[in-house]
Amino acid sequence: MPDLSPLYNLLAQLLPFDCLQARFMQQALAGLLLLAPMTAAMGILVVNFRMSFFADAISHSAFAGVALGLLLALDPDWTMPAFGLLVGLGIMLMQRSSNLSSDTVIGVFFSAMVAFGLAIVSRDRSLARDLQRFLYGDILTISDGQIIALMGLFLTLMTFQALSYNRLLYIGLNPTLARAHRVRVAALQYLFAGLLALIVMFAVQAVGVLLVTALLIVPAASARNFARSAGAMFWWTLLISLSSAVAGLVLSAQDWARTATGATVILVACGWFALSMLAVAHRREQPL
Template sequence: MPDLSPLYALLPLLLPFECLQARFMQQALLGLLLLAPMAAVMGLMVVNFRMAFFSDAISHSAFAGVALGLIFSVDPGWTMPAFGLLVGLGIMILQRHSSLSSDTVIGVFFSAMVAFGLAIVSRDRSLARDLQRFLYGDILTISDSQILSLMLLFLVLMTFQAVSYNHLLYIGLNPALAQAHRVRVAIQQYFFAGLLALVVMFSVQAVGVLLVTAMLIVPAAAARNVARSAGAMFWWAMLVSLSSAVAGLLISAQDWARTATGATIIIVACGWFLVSLVVAALRRGQAV
């Protein structure tokens, strides 16, 4: 396994806060610096594709993925994203090959995954204690192997976005028209669904099942309020997501706060959203 110590040593120099002297805080910060941009980029597409419910269904499948890992003595860090990936692709396959609406398909999967997870947990009450940290999230427990997985996912996702960003926007506006202009809609949608499922699963560890959709949606919504173009919206979402992640981690580590890191990150992002509402209102006033 590659040695990440040089990266960890660099972080306190860039952000000279006392709380970042601890190794677990350095790991958490590096994990968030990788995860936040991915959540921002995928969040834009979630808003564009109207797939917020999709991310909810994936996040709630985390219970089943973790429970299966614990039952079969496999690291939940691997079973959770693998199970989420299967669920995400399953939803997309059924959406494309069924006459049912997308909300109906996602609702069926959502219900099935929650019921399946609860059924597994009910067999062994001791599992409930292990699953609690995935309910609320705990980025402070991230490991080097998970950070390396995030690095690989980051490279794949950003390459995909660089190649397909405009195509995805086109598909979001009108899939039939995109197909007519020789955009490979099916391949793009399957790839997007798979990457979104993986990002959601890693986000579960950072902010928990209850808040994972907010990590995707809030930065994108704030960016949409202030940006004047699709390109600007991309960079605004990046700014909101990264600043919220870093500020949330640092605030939660202060003695006067001592709050859950995931919840603090989302609170900061919601603060950004409120500011964006004011900016949007001022612009509309000037236009009038």
């Protein structure tokens, strides 16, 4: 496994806060700095495509993925994203092959995954204690192996976005017209669903099942209020995601706070959203 010490040392020099001198805090910072741009990029599409319920269903499948890993004596940190990927692709397959609405299909998967996870946990009450880490999130326990996996996912997603972003927007506006213009709609939809599922599963590690959808939605929604163009929305979302991640980590480690890192990250992002609403109100008051 590559030695990530130079990366951690660089982060400690760039952000010389006392709380970031511990190695586990540097690992958490590295994980958040990799995760924030990915949730920013995917969050824009999730907001524009109205897919927040899809992300919520994927996040709640974490229960089943973790429970299966614990039951089979496998590492839940890897069974969870693998199971989430299968669920994401399964939802997309069902949406494409069924006449049911997207919300109905997602709702069925959502219910089935939560029930499946709870059923497994109910067989062994001791599993409930292990599930709490994934319920609330704990980015402070991220490992070097997970950071390397995030690096690989980051490169994959950025390549996918660079090659397919405009076509994804086209599909979101009118998939039939996109297909008529020889856009490979099915392939792009499956790739998007698979990458979104993996990002959601890794985000569960940071903020937990309960808040993972907020990590995708809140920065993108705030950016939509600030921005006046699609390009500006991307940069605003990136700024809000990164600043929320760093500020949330630092604030949560202060003696006067000592709050959960994931919850603090989301609270900072919600602060950005409140500012964006003020910006919208200010623009409405301006004379035409």
